[in-house]
Amino acid sequence: MIRFENVGLRYGLGPEVLRDLNFAVNGHSFQFLTGPSGAGKTSLLRLMLLSLRPSRGLVHMFDQDTATLSKNGRANLRRRIGIVFQDFRLLDHLTTYENVALPLRVLGKEEADYRAEVVELLQWVGLGDRMGALPPILSGGEKQRAAIARAVIARPQLLLADEPTGNVDPSLGQRLLRLFIELNKSGTAVVIATHDIALMDEYDARRLVLHEGRLHVYD
């Protein structure tokens, strides 16, 4: 699904923040991406989301060399990836329902075609009674679940989550983890970036550890 070969990343003329990355993320897999703060977890996630271009090396996604892709080609690949941001990034002027439905609207689908699907997903993540609520009045946990629902509504093959439990208490963190595991069981490959060791100890999964710009893989 994703293959990095000798990938390096630097911002501008600065030093390389990521060096010699060689790893793969397979379909249906589950992995934690971890490392100390500032190790480059978010940068690596952005590389996987095609939001950054590597300074060197090859990034293959879904059997395509990303360096040769056009802008539209990158957007098409991005549609196969779901992303959950640490700060949720829900649009405040849209209801929970509309936020979750956004990836489908972007695909040009009619509301009548996706409504049942969105409602079902919102009920599944426990937001069935919050569909008409605007994000500013949602609790942190509700926002996170809405963000997860938005990330998976278009049935992505890969789900990237950046510190999804960073803003919630441990109990809610565990519940969110269960949600990710359920999604993985339904066939979605999951990469969770976190430095929460307690969370990683909750589930036996592959770990990608970033340290001083290099990646160490523990299968």
Next chain:
Amino acid sequence: MSTTEPVEAMTEPWDELETPPTVVRRLAGTAPIVPKDSIAGRSLAVVVAIMTFLASLTTGAAMLVVGAASDWQSEVSREVTIQVRPAPGRNIDTDVRAASDIARATPGIAEIHAFTKEESARLVEPWLGAGLSMDDLPIPRLIVVKVAPGTRPDLAALGQLLTTRVPPASLDDHRRWIERMRTMAETAVFACIAVMTLVWVVTVLSVTFATRGVMATNRPIVEVLHYVGATDAFISSQFQRHFLILGFKGGAIGGGIAILLFAVLEAAKAWFAGTPAGDEVAGLFGSLSIGVAGYLAIALQIIFMAMVTAFASRRTVNGTLQSID
């Protein structure tokens, strides 16, 4: 790798969560991706309205000045004057009649009005007082000759003929006055066009920067759309459509008020027609109407303003996408 207890199957994991009171805007539906009513958006509409109003006023005023300048020139150039001076041994009334006959016989002359002795006395009355005896003073008599519209009579030949047949008569075709008038009118028109151009440059710049300012508040929307897989064209079109409508609304308000103002001005001219004030204004500003072309120009400005707003938003979105990617 160490693991603790396996995670339990997910059975109603959200039941225990505290749920704040729900403020339901609508159960479902499709609100615009770009928020319709934001404070920044309303501010932009106000900026567009004010700038369109000012630009429309300038355009209208420029058209009025251009029209008035053209009227002044054509009015003056349609009139020439024959001056008959009193000469010893000659009857001035006979000379006036002879000069009038010569002028009347010239092709292209529409109308002749020879000032009578009484009319001439009234002309100098403000300076010399009433009750003046014209016989005591060698005051020349004037014959106003109106040229038929669309014709160009041979004024040089007429002047020559008058000098030959009626020696005390001379023709004044106002050439020097017309030249000065033309220079003044051209200066006024140039100044108006320069001011109009400046106002338009300021308008386009201020609307562009105001749009960019509003777009900055929309950056999170651009980013989210980008990350959920929207193409650049999709994102640009969403913003372009929104800002086109916003710019059109602002432009329509500003341009509409300007159109209303010019219409009121035109109506006011009709109401005051025949009064001394109305005549003065008419003499100075001509018809006081910007005409169909003027209203059309303002309507085009409204459309242009909407396009400037939309274009500025598109450029800003593209810049934002460039910086994200």
